[in-house]
Each structure stands twice: as C-alpha cells, then as structure tokens.
Amino acid sequence: MIRGALRARAIAAALVGVLALAGCSSSSGDAPNDDATATDGSPGRLLAEPVEFLGYPALADLTGTSVSVRYASTSGIDGSPTEVTGVVFAPKGTPPEGGWPIASIGHATTGVNSRCAPSTRIGLLGSLTTIIPFLSNGYAVTMTDYQGLGTSEVHPYLEPTTAGYNIIDAVRAAREVLPESSTDWVGYGVSQGGQAVWSANELSDDYGEGLRLLGTVSMSPATDLTGLVDEMQNGTLTTAQIAALPSILSGIAAKHPELETSDYLHGVLERRSDTFLTCVGENSALQSTLADSVVPADYAPVSPQAADRLRTWLAEYSIPKGPAPQPMFVGYGDQDQLVAPQWTIDAVRRGCAMGDVIELQVAANQGHGILNLGALPAQWLDGRAAGTPPPNNCGG
Known part of the structure; x- marks a missing residue:
C-alpha cells in the first residue's frame, strides 16, 4: 500500500494546467528498436530493450529512470x-517501503497516425504537464x-477496450523496467485518455490480475458519442466536433x-479530410x-440507414x-463543445446504476480538456492513497 498521502496543494497547481491538445515538439529519435528481449509475449512483457528518453x-531533474519502451498488449477488437x-519514468531517490506506486497516464488525442506517438517527441506532445506532478509526489x-x-499497427482511435488494455499493460511494463515499483x-487521463483510464478501471479486476488499482481520474472523457449522429442529422455539429469527425470515422474503420467515409463526409470536409488527420x-x-x-450538408449521413449504422458503431465505442x-x-x-456535458452526465448515471462509486465534478464556464477544479483531483488522489472511503455523489 502507498505510504502516506499526496500533498494536495503541490499536485493541484500542476494538474489544473493539463492540456487536452498541445503543440508538437521536435522528435527525440526513433521508437524503441525491435530486438526482442523476451520470448514471452504475455501482456505487459517488454519486447525490446528500453531506450533512454531524452526529455526536457x-x-x-526529476527522474532517476527515463526510458521509452515497447511492450506486449492485446487488441480489444479481436483479442x-x-x-x-x-x-516509463521513476523519481530520483530511494523508493518507499513497498515500492514506487505507479501512475498510468492516458494522454489526450495526439493524432491517428504512427508518427503521432508521444514517446517519439521530446515534449511528449503536451503530456509533460501531466507527468511532472506525479513524479514530484513520489509516483513512478x-x-x-x-x-x-x-x-505499424492501425490505431483504433477511441475504441475503449484496446485503450484500457494498453493502460493496464503499461503498468506491467513499468514494473518490469522498475523491479522496485509497487x-x-x-x-489519470484527459479526453481520449479519460475514456482509456475509465475503461481500464472496468477491466481491472479481470485483465489487471496481479495489480492493485486504487482508482482512476477521468477529465473530459470521451464517453458516449452516439449523440454526434443526431447532431449530424440536425446540422448542428460544433466546430470542434466537425474537426474531430474524420478521426472518429478513422477509428471506427x-x-x-x-465503413464508407463518403456516407458521412462530403464537400470540403471530404476533399480536405486528410488535413484533420495530422498530429x-x-x-x-x-x-x-x-x-x-x-x-x-458536408456531414449529413446519406441515408437514415447510414445514420443508424454509425450510431450502432459509436455505441460499441x-x-x-x-x-x-x-x-x-x-x-x-x-x-464543452466537443463532448456535450449531458453526454458525460448520462454516462456517469449509467455507471452509477451499475454500482460504480463516482465523484462527478463540473468545471463552471470551462470547455474541453483544460479543467481547473482546484485541489479537488489531488485531494481525491490523496484519499485513495490514504485508503479513506471514496466520495460518492451517485445518489444525487
């Protein structure tokens, strides 16, 4: 068990600055090499020698270990x-009794192409502001x-089971890199990452065997996007939703x-869709x-049948x-102009109906990704570290 609680004020100041989308940084080199270091391809096993990660x-200054890794995981689509x-990063110094607790981060959308991997960029495509406060407070x-x-594999953007497996197996990979970890x-995740860690929570009892999840924080999670179809039919997509639509369709494909892209993208959106699929x-x-x-007219489904197909596929995600x-x-x-607030509220209600324990917090007058909730997320993490009963506002 984690020894001692996090210092809420220290981590809160950094957490409120998390960006869902941030600018690209220059490359720090190629992804880890393909020379296998383990013949056992069980989930989480390293498949190549870790490569030193040279970041900011x-x-x-904060890390004793800083590496890029290649590890085994599982497709949520076909298993x-x-x-x-x-x-994988570890703080400097001596680990606490029981080992470093691990924070598995689900990053926000960085793109749908292979070259959009944060691990190949010096600045991790905006995720440093997420990682640093955890390192500062004693997490690997x-x-x-x-x-x-x-x-070289296809990125199934917003397919939650795959992302959940990847989150859990990253913890296993970290423990192989860091035998002194717990x-x-x-x-912790934002936007696409918020969905990923929520899914990892759901999968943690079965797929996460051998690990002990204490809880997950999902900021602006991509929960249920089936409402996009109604907006497409009504002609009321927001600018943010229009920009995201080509990537969402790519993920479903x-x-x-x-899936026929031409069933949903027309005009300038079809002609210039590649513009929206960059990092x-x-x-x-x-x-x-x-x-x-x-x-x-550029995003209207070509028929009610096409709309129903898209609605079904989005429900699967x-x-x-x-x-x-x-x-x-x-x-x-x-x-939030990307994931409508009511979609998140409804998803939480469905989770509550299943017996989930959820603290739902709204950031007033704030949009997608960048949420200033003060010390609340850090205090919540403190509670999980200390083993106190988690707050639950599912009852109203």
Missing part, C-alpha cells in the same frame, strides 16, 4: 496480441502511446472496415479555417460497458 531538463510503445509514471501510435497504481498542433490554423467553412470495480473521479466542463 525539468523532466531530467489478438499487439505491440505497443510508451514511456508510465504513459502508453496506445496501439498503432509508434508502431503493484499499486492509479490511472479499424473495427469496421466496411496535434500541425495545421491547426488551417483546420480551424476549414472547419468554419463546413456547412451541414462508448463507455461505460460494465461496472468499474474501483472508485472514479470524473470532471467535465459545462461549456
């Missing part, structure tokens, strides 16, 4: 074994790239190759200009899928 000086890349940290980012871990921070100004020029055995903290902005 602020990161180097096949996969290779996933990521990073691991962050998966997710399947298909950093490897089996205790927490999950990983599971459903029968985060690339073409941002052009993406904004193009999204503003899109008219409702939605959470919750089942009960979460460990407590959750869920935050959302009441001005």
